[in-house]
Amino acid sequence: MANIRSLDPSASPLDYYGFELRRLREEAKLSQQQLGDILFCTASLIGQIETAKKVPTRRFSEQLDAALMTGGQFTRLIGLVLRSQLPNWFQPYADMEARAMYIQSFQTTLIDGLLQTPEYAREILSARHEGDDLDTKVAARLERQRILERDTPPVLWVVMSEAVLCQEVGGREVMRGQLARLLEMQRREWVKIQILPFSAGAHTGMLGAFNILRFEDDPDVVYTEDFMQGRMTADPAAVREGLIRYDHLQAAALSVESSAALIARVMEERYGGRTAPRGSESA
Numbered sequence: 001m002a003n004i005r006s007l008d009p010s011a012s013p014l015d016y017y018g019f020e021l022r023r024l025r026e027e028a029k030l031s032q033q034q035l036g037d038i039l040f041c042t043a044s045l046i047g048q049i050e051t052a053k054k055v056p057t058r059r060f061s062e063q064l065d066a067a068l069m070t071g072g073q074f075t076r077l078i079g080l081v082l083r084s085q086l087p088n089w090f091q092p093y094a095d096m097e098a099r100a101m102y103i104q105s106f107q108t109t110l111i112d113g114l115l116q117t118p119e120y121a122r123e124i125l126s127a128r129h130e131g132d133d134l135d136t137k138v139a140a141r142l143e144r145q146r147i148l149e150r151d152t153p154p155v156l157w158v159v160m161s162e163a164v165l166c167q168e169v170g171g172r173e174v175m176r177g178q179l180a181r182l183l184e185m186q187r188r189e190w191v192k193i194q195i196l197p198f199s200a201g202a203h204t205g206m207l208g209a210f211n212i213l214r215f216e217d218d219p220d221v222v223y224t225e226d227f228m229q230g231r232m233t234a235d236p237a238a239v240r241e242g243l244i245r246y247d248h249l250q251a252a253a254l255s256v257e258s259s260a261a262l263i264a265r266v267m268e269e270r271y272g273g274r275t276a277p278r279g280s281e282s283a
Contacts (some may be wrong), residue, residue: 014052014081017081018051021049021050022050024070025046025050032046035067038067041060055139056074061077089229089230090230093230094144097147098144098147099215100213101155102155103154104157104158104214105212106158106211107160108163109167110164110169112156112160115181120170122138123174148190156192159193159196159205162197162262165195165262165263165270166266172270172271173271183260183267186259186263193256195259195263196253203249204244205245210222210223211224221233222241222242
């Protein structure tokens with residue numbers, strides 16, 4: 001095992017997490033085995049996290065806070081840890097996304113990451129990465145969605161091609177759950193989803209997906225992505241062009257209500273029946 005005392009807590013959020021876990025565990029006079037017994041995990045897992053070889057989960061962090069009575073320290077820290085596991089080129093966008101007050105997204109081939117189910121996200125990420133820690137990548141993507149659970153969440157407006165609904169990712173069960181998730185999220189007043197139907201023909205989004213982030217005090221930002229990396233710009237001309245294109249896409253898309261009806265119909269006809277949206281009783 002690596003010498004935990006050689007960890008530089010300023011090297012990364014994961015290193016800081018491991019450093020603090022070791023420090024607080026020793027202050028509590030607990031061995032790795034004793035803490036593992038309390039958390040119903042192995043001493044080896046504790047050691048791997050303390051040496052920054054394993055990324056902890058949010059559930060582990062919550063249990064750790066309760067066991068060591070830290071006042072929520074690790075639960076607060078886990079968000080930074082998981083965000084640091086996103087691709088390096090994507091992290092600046094994730095930071096900006098977390099501060100945005102209004103997010104506009106146009107998607108041509110897949111569900112926006114803020115609306116993906118764990119199963120759908122796993123299929124998308126497994127198609128793009130081989131040999132990596134898939135559980136961590138899925139957890140990092142889902143962590144971004146926590147901005148929608150805030151007391152004052154950002155407005156999220158998503159326009160997506162009808163093709164996204166028809167592209168079967170992970171099989172019928174995964175798609176049925178994913179479309180049910182869209183219907184569930186559609187019920188939230190700060191989330192709007194529109195489907196751009198095949199019948200729309202040529203449109204201003206045919207060159208690819210893009211996002212627009214809008215802020216209360218900072219300039220708007222346009223984000224585009226290719227298979228290598230993402231690009232952000234606050235150039236006024238680019239932002240203006242993005243806004244114009246988005247306005248055209250919204251105008252060409254079905255209404256929010258008609259979009260929900262189409263999502264429900266596709267879910268029923270293509271993926272085997274209507275699934276009650278999770279959490280709809282509290283929507």
